[in-house]
Amino acid sequence: MTRVLIVDDEPQMLRALQINLQARQYTVATAPDGTRALDDAARTPPDAVILDLGLPGIDGVDVIRALRVWSTAPVIVLSGRSDAADKIAALDAGADDYVTKPFSMSELLARLRAVLRRPATEEPIAGSAVIGDHLVDLTSCTVRRIGAGEPAVRLTPTEWRILTVLIQHPGRLVTGRHILLSVWGPGHERKTNYLRVYLAGIRRKLERDPAHPRHLLTEPGMGYRFEP
Amino acid sequence: MTRVLIVDDEPQMLRALQINLQARQYTVATAPDGTRALDDAARTPPDAVILDLGLPGIDGVDVIRALRVWSTAPVIVLSGRSDAADKIAALDAGADDYVTKPFSMSELLARLRAVLRRPATEEPIAGSAVIGDHLVDLTSCTVRRIGAGEPAVRLTPTEWRILTVLIQHPGRLVTGRHILLSVWGPGHERKTNYLRVYLAGIRRKLERDPAHPRHLLTEPGMGYRFEP
DNA sequence: GCAGGGCGTTAAGGAACCGTCAAGGATCGG
DNA sequence: CCGATCCTTGACGGTTCCTTAACGCCCTGC
Numbered sequence: 129m130t131r132v133l134i135v136d137d138e139p140q141m142l143r144a145l146q147i148n149l150q151a152r153q154y155t156v157a158t159a160p161d162g163t164r165a166l167d168d169a170a171r172t173p174p175d176a177v178i179l180d181l182g183l184p185g186i187d188g189v190d191v192i193r194a195l196r197v198w199s200t201a202p203v204i205v206l207s208g209r210s211d212a213a214d215k216i217a218a219l220d221a222g223a224d225d226y227v228t229k230p231f232s233m234s235e236l237l238a239r240l241r242a243v244l245r246r247p248a249t250e251e252p253i254a255g256s257a258v259i260g261d262h263l264v265d266l267t268s269c270t271v272r273r274i275g276a277g278e279p280a281v282r283l284t285p286t287e288w289r290i291l292t293v294l295i296q297h298p299g300r301l302v303t304g305r306h307i308l309l310s311v312w313g314p315g316h317e318r319k320t321n322y323l324r325v326y327l328a329g330i331r332r333k334l335e336r337d338p339a340h341p342r343h344l345l346t347e348p349g350m351g352y353r354f355e356p
Numbered sequence: 357m358t359r360v361l362i363v364d365d366e367p368q369m370l371r372a373l374q375i376n377l378q379a380r381q382y383t384v385a386t387a388p389d390g391t392r393a394l395d396d397a398a399r400t401p402p403d404a405v406i407l408d409l410g411l412p413g414i415d416g417v418d419v420i421r422a423l424r425v426w427s428t429a430p431v432i433v434l435s436g437r438s439d440a441a442d443k444i445a446a447l448d449a450g451a452d453d454y455v456t457k458p459f460s461m462s463e464l465l466a467r468l469r470a471v472l473r474r475p476a477t478e479e480p481i482a483g484s485a486v487i488g489d490h491l492v493d494l495t496s497c498t499v500r501r502i503g504a505g506e507p508a509v510r511l512t513p514t515e516w517r518i519l520t521v522l523i524q525h526p527g528r529l530v531t532g533r534h535i536l537l538s539v540w541g542p543g544h545e546r547k548t549n550y551l552r553v554y555l556a557g558i559r560r561k562l563e564r565d566p567a568h569p570r571h572l573l574t575e576p577g578m579g580y581r582f583e584p
Numbered sequence: 585g586c587a588g589g590g591c592g593t594t595a596a597g598g599a600a601c602c603g604t605c606a607a608g609g610a611t612c613g614g
Numbered sequence: 615c616c617g618a619t620c621c622t623t624g625a626c627g628g629t630t631c632c633t634t635a636a637c638g639c640c641c642t643g644c
Contacts, residue, residue, distance in 0.1 A: 212460035219466040222473075225453060232440035238447040245450075246428075246474060284620060301497035313469060314358045315381025321623075324602060331603095339603085348601065348630050349513040350497060512631060548590085549634080556592060567592085576590070576641080585644100592639075601630070610621075 133174035162186035196222035202243035303351035361402035390414035424450035430471035531579035
């Protein structure tokens, strides 16, 4: 059964969506704000998320980002605002579609079918990894020194994105081109010097001996590999 | 470089899209109608398609269906019609997104980034093979010594490409010309000495007795054969 | 027996790649 | 406005890899 998480603070809208989805045999979970949505998603991972942007508390775009750290479930954004800037922010944060209110229920259902159609969830995503004597946790974006409890190391946003790509393919080779596409987007495939700079930084922060890495390996001419 | 096929019958719109996409480093192909779009897509498969629904000739929805028979490239539909019924028809035919005119160019670009973000790569069929006491895994580009867990052997990019060609035709003869074409491309069919050098290197790394190979065999005057 | 072609092996030069450092620009918050 | 942080960019030295040439072996046909 396909599991859909609906996040909306208006009870009416929540109820309307819930009824329509359940009538189509979807399993529905609901949350009234971003915090509880992330909580529910972490406990029982959904197959898709319908997310209202006008939430109390956390900003909707931040909810998408937090979700994208560990989940690839498609996210359809609902919003009353039709500004291009809002749409771009949500889509670039990781949303799969953006629907402005008022919307047709049957259109929303068609868009839901569209995002669910693609090759369901691929490989289970690793949420954490051990590098050197550090525990890297992608779900909470923290690095703790093993033994000590203090988050001694801080990584920059770009460093997190690169690490995420590598850790999500444990043991496998990841080409430089793939990292550049995932992190910087199309048009940056040639800037291999970025990788050199950032990998050096990440290794300096995490590896025990940055000059002789044991987990973040370089395959000359091929790319990089995270070796658990 | 990401390749985008734009299908639109209005030269103005076509040109505007083309300029904007090329400025973002996309490779752009264009087609004025459905027939030529399908033709172009079949010849050089695009990574994404932007499709105007108001086309002369074939109906846009049929173009989507025809494309979906063999391609999984994401399709973004442009349309002047905002009826829910039209959207549903296009989305259920296999489109990934539906944008109504007039639209913001930056929004369209964001939606393009969103649909291109997905798994992106249908992985080329790969496999694994046992050579000597080594397990060669093409999907992760690793060589592990059977028994031990350490990846003791490292192969260079060219060695991987040659091995891939051979392993993907197990038990069958592969001509030297075919390997040279696959690995070095057209114009290098005569450089058979490359093969001698690299096959020697691969055998030295993988075969138990490189002088008397048991898996990477030479067929004198013909080519090479991978014997599982 | 001998010449010749195809193949295996080795070594060296040059190109491409990678790690490192440092400086300049962009962005954000105070 | 200023400082801090992060991203971008260029340069340099070291390493790996690709290319090329040379030499020896084996087999074949004469």
